[in-house]
Amino acid sequence: EAQGKRENLDIFPAYLEKMLEIVTIERPLKIVVDSGNGATGPYVKPFFEALGCEVIPLFTEPDGNFPNHEANPEEIENMQSLIAAVKEHKADLGLGFDGDGDRLGIVDEKGKHYQADLLLLQLARELLARKPGAKIVFDSKVSQVLIDDIKAHGGEPMMTKTGHSFIEKRMHEEGAPLGGEISGHLFFAENYYGFDDAFLGAARLLEILAKTKKPFSALFADVPVTASTPELKSPCPDDKKFAIVEEIAKNLSTKYPSITMDGIRVNFDEHSWGAVRCSNTSPNLTLRFEAPNEARLKEIIKLMLVELEKYPEIDLTRLHGAV
Missing domain, CATH: 3.30.310.50 (Alpha-D-phosphohexomutase, C-terminal domain)
Structure with missing residues (x-):
């Protein structure tokens, strides 16, 4: 019989090196990061500190029983500890990750929770300022505000089925550099591989925030408010x-x-x-x-x-x- 072999590789250093090549945060930011006892826990401090952030970590011990709250940053009830910590520490931003670290939730400096389509809106604005006419892919449940905003900033909005395989396929077919879902998946193909990466999504948003010299909430001053x-x-x-x-x-x-x-x-x-x-x-x-x-x-x-x-x-x- 053929004999296989098993090898343990620490790929985090290579991943971090790649992130530092494509993301630059221009000013120090204080952030609270809630790993929800999921897979991101051991990596949040070394990752975000390497980007230049002051990191206040929450629930970083991986535990599949999820003793503190469900590891789902899409639901505001799971973000209450993060909201409280952001206010307590007067942080610039709060980040929440799901159990396997591919979905992102955001809380601003006031403790307001944002749906992921509004995070995609900010990422799209930054992209379209550099790449007018770029295509942005998203699922069928995003806000009409996002669709209208992409058009207003010179982009081409593209709706497709929910699911990472559908988003990735459409991005590849259309040559789209950015995509996202309301669930918190954010997909990147510009200088990256066209799949969802919540750490990269968080880093990109921190990069945008650092450049503005404003609080995160101010980025939405001109975004229409709807009921949803x-x-x-x-x-x-x-x-x-x-x-x-x-x-x-x-x-x-x-x-x-x-x-x-x-x-x-x-x-x-x-x-x-x-x-x-x-x-x-x-x-x-x-x-x-x-x-x-x-x-x-x-x-x-x-x-x-x-x-x-x-x-x-x-x-x-x-x-x-x-x-």
């Missing part, structure tokens, strides 16, 4: 969810302008939309909504509920809670 939900998960059996979403998409697309590449994104009016799709990884439907104000947001959620309530297999508890 986070991603909402509605349990639905795996063996039923695809047929249900296909039927929902068929019914709603006859009533409203819609995008049906990934479930359905319904445009209730020029500024209000709702999306429903099948989760790639769990027995759930994933939904998100956005409107100019809270009143209109509740209206469009109720319009979607009229359709969803036709299917008793869907648990709509969380969606009912949004109205």
Whole structure:
């Protein structure tokens, strides 16, 4: 029989060397980093200190039981320790990572949590200032604010299906240097390899912040404020969810302008939309909504509920809670 061999390699030094080649932070920043007891824990201090940051680490001991909170920076309830620490230490920014370190959440100096599509907006602005006309790829649940902002800054917005393989494939096909998902995945192909990297996403945002000489919150002074939900998960059996979403998409697309590449994104009016799709990884439907104000947001959620309530297999508890 052929004999294989096992070799243990420490690739962090090579990774750090690459990051220091492509990212420069021009002024010292104080940051709080919450690893959520995930895989990033042992690396947050050496990585961000090498970039020139003062680092206050939280929950850096890897522990698959996740004793402090779920390692999901998309949900604000998981960011409460980070928010408190940012305020306590008067930090410039708070960073949160998921369990395997490929998704990023951000808290500004005031403790405000940002959805990842608004992080992509800042990355896109910086890119488009250097590369006018660049293509930016994103999933079907991002804010209309992001889409409009990419256009306003001379870029080409490109929507595709949710999932890292779909984002990466579209970026490769189109030669797009940047991509992202509302879940916190951020993808980089400029001087990089075209996949998602939360450490690089965080470093790029710190680089942008350091150049502005302003607080992070000020970067959004000219970004329109809308009312929106986070991603909402509605349990639905795996063996039923695809047929249900296909039927929902068929019914709603006859009533409203819609995008049906990934479930359905319904445009209730020029500024209000709702999306429903099948989760790639769990027995759930994933939904998100956005409107100019809270009143209109509740209206469009109720319009979607009229359709969803036709299917008793869907648990709509969380969606009912949004109205």
